[in-house]
Amino acid sequence: MKINVRQIVVAGVLSAIAIVLGVTQLGFIPVPNLSGSATIMHIPVILGAVLEGPIVGVLVGAIFGIYSMVTDTTGLFTNPIVSVLPRLLIGVTSYYTYKSLSGGNGAVAAAAAGVVGTLTNTILVVGALVAFGLIPAAAIPTIVPQALVEVVLAAIITVLVAQGVNLVRSGRTTAADTKDGNY
Amino acid sequence: MSLEFSRNVTFGQYIDIRSAVHNLDPRTKMICAAVIMACAFMTRGLISIAPLFALAIIVQLATRIPIGYTLRGYRLLFRTMLFFVPFQVLFYQAIPGVEMHYYWRWWILSVSYEGILGGIFTLSRVIVLYHSINTLMFTTTMMDLSDGAEIMMDPLKKLKFPVNEFVMTMTIALKFVPLLITELERLMRAQIARGVRFDQGSVIARTRKLVPVLIPLFVNALSRAEILIVAMNARCYRGGEGRTKRRTMHATARDVIAGVIVLLFGGLGAYIGRTMGI
Numbered sequence: 001m002k003i004n005v006r007q008i009v010v011a012g013v014l015s016a017i018a019i020v021l022g023v024t025q026l027g028f029i030p031v032p033n034l035s036g037s038a039t040i041m042h043i044p045v046i047l048g049a050v051l052e053g054p055i056v057g058v059l060v061g062a063i064f065g066i067y068s069m070v071t072d073t074t075g076l077f078t079n080p081i082v083s084v085l086p087r088l089l090i091g092v093t094s095y096y097t098y099k100s101l102s103g104g105n106g107a108v109a110a111a112a113a114g115v116v117g118t119l120t121n122t123i124l125v126v127g128a129l130v131a132f133g134l135i136p137a138a139a140i141p142t143i144v145p146q147a148l149v150e151v152v153l154a155a156i157i158t159v160l161v162a163q164g165v166n167l168v169r170s171g172r173t174t175a176a177d178t179k180d181g182n183y
Numbered sequence: 184m185s186l187e188f189s190r191n192v193t194f195g196q197y198i199d200i201r202s203a204v205h206n207l208d209p210r211t212k213m214i215c216a217a218v219i220m221a222c223a224f225m226t227r228g229l230i231s232i233a234p235l236f237a238l239a240i241i242v243q244l245a246t247r248i249p250i251g252y253t254l255r256g257y258r259l260l261f262r263t264m265l266f267f268v269p270f271q272v273l274f275y276q277a278i279p280g281v282e283m284h285y286y287w288r289w290w291i292l293s294v295s296y297e298g299i300l301g302g303i304f305t306l307s308r309v310i311v312l313y314h315s316i317n318t319l320m321f322t323t324t325m326m327d328l329s330d331g332a333e334i335m336m337d338p339l340k341k342l343k344f345p346v347n348e349f350v351m352t353m354t355i356a357l358k359f360v361p362l363l364i365t366e367l368e369r370l371m372r373a374q375i376a377r378g379v380r381f382d383q384g385s386v387i388a389r390t391r392k393l394v395p396v397l398i399p400l401f402v403n404a405l406s407r408a409e410i411l412i413v414a415m416n417a418r419c420y421r422g423g424e425g426r427t428k429r430r431t432m433h434a435t436a437r438d439v440i441a442g443v444i445v446l447l448f449g450g451l452g453a454y455i456g457r458t459m460g461i
Contacts, residue, residue: 008355013356013408013411016363047401062349156390160394165405
C-alpha cells in the first residue's frame with residue numbers, strides 16, 4: 001500500500017482534532033442515559049473519508065481507536081476488537097456511501113456518509129461489547145437515545161464542515177479571510 | 184465553564200528536564216507502560232492495585248516532574264470520574280458469597296462498604312493507567328517516541344504494513360494537539376465574547392453553538408496541513424523505504440533495571456489479582 005504525503009498529513013491533522021475533542025471533553029454532548037454523553041469524536045474520521053478518501057479515513061480511525069484504547073478509563077475498550085477495529089471501518093463505509101451518492105447533491109451525500117459512519121461506529125462497538133460479554137444485551141435499549149443523537153449530530157456537522165472546507169478550498173473566499181485572528 | 188484547556192490539558196506534552204526516567208531508552212519506556220497497563224487490568228481489588236499504585240508513586244518521584252503539574256492533567260479526568268464513581272457505588276452488585284455491609288439501601292440503589300471500596304478501586308486503577316501513559320509522554324521526546332514505535336512495529340513491515348507512514352501520521356497528530364487546543368481556546372473565547380454560553384441549553388442548542396467553533400477549527404487545521412504538505416514535499420519526504428537514522432538506540436543496564444522494577448511491582452499486582460481476586 002502506498003500512502004502519499006498529503007494523506008499522511010491530512011490524516012495526522014484530523015486525528016489531532018479527534019484527540020482534542022476527547023481531551024477537552026468538547027466532543028461529548030450530555031445526553032440523559034447510562035453513559036451520559038453522545039460523542040462527536042468520530043466525526044473527523046468521517047470527514048477524512050469524505051474529503052480525502054478511504055485511506056485517510058482508515059488512518060484517522062486507527063489513531064482514534066488507539067487513543068480510545070490507551071485512555072480508556074472504564075475497562076471496556078482495552079480490547080482492540082472493541083476499540084480499534086470498528087473505527088477502521090467507519091472510514092470505509094462512510095467513504096463508499098459518500099462516493100455512491102456524490103453524483104447528486106453533495107450535502108445529501110455528506111449527510112448520508114455521516115449517518116452511515118456513525119451507525120458503523122455505534123453498531124460495531126456495541127456489538128463487540130455484547131459479543132465479548134462486557135455489557136449485557138439488555139443494556140442495548142439504553143444506548144438507543146444516545147445513538148440517535150449521535151446520528152443527528154454527525155449528519156449535521158459532517159455536512160456543515162465538509163461544505164465549509166470545500167468552500168475555502170474552492171477559493172471563492174480568500175485564504176486571508178480565515179487567517180489567525182480574523183474569525 | 185473554564186476555558187483554560189491549554190493549562191489543564193497536559194496530554195502529549197514533553198517536559199524537558201533531566202531524570203533517570205528521561206534517560207531510559209524509549210523502547211523500554213513503551214514496553215514498561217504497556218506492562219503496567221496490562222497488569223492494571225489483571226487487578227481485582229484494592230490490595231492487588233496497591234503495588235501498581237506504589238510503582239506509580241516511585242516513577243513519579245523518579246521523573247522529577249512537579250507533582251502539581253502531573254495533577255493538573257487529571258483535572259478533566261476527575262470531572263468525569265466525579266460522575267462515574269458515585270454511579271458505580273450506587274449500583275454496586277453484590278458478589279455471591281460475600282456478605283455486604285449496607286449503610287443505606289433503596290430498591291436497586293445502595294451505599295455499602297464494599298461498594299465504596301469498589302469505587303475507590305476503580306478510581307485508583309484509572310489513575311494508574313492514566314499515569315503510565317502520561318509519564319511516557321512527559322519523559323519522551325516526540326522523535327524518540329516515533330523512532331521507538333517504528334522499531335517496535337518493524338515485524339509488521341513483512342506484512343507490507345506501511346509502518347513509517349503510520350508512525351509519521353501518529354507523530355503529526357500528537358504534535359498538532361497542543362496547537363489545536365490553543366486554537367480551539369481562541370475560537371471559543373471569540374464566541375464567548377459574542378455572548379455564547381457553551382455550558383447551557385439542550386442537546387440541539389449545544390450543537391448549534393459548537394458548529395461556529397468546529398468549522399473554523401477544521402478549516403484552519405486543514406490549511407495548516409497544506410503548508411506542512413508543501414514543506415514535507417520540498418524536503419523530499421518519501422516514506423520509510425531506504426531511510427536511515429542519524430541516531431541509533433542502545434539499551435543499557437539502566438533499562439534492564441527499570442524493566443525488572445516494573446515487572447516486579449506489576450507482576451506482584453497481577454499475581455495477587457489473578458490468584459486471590461482481591
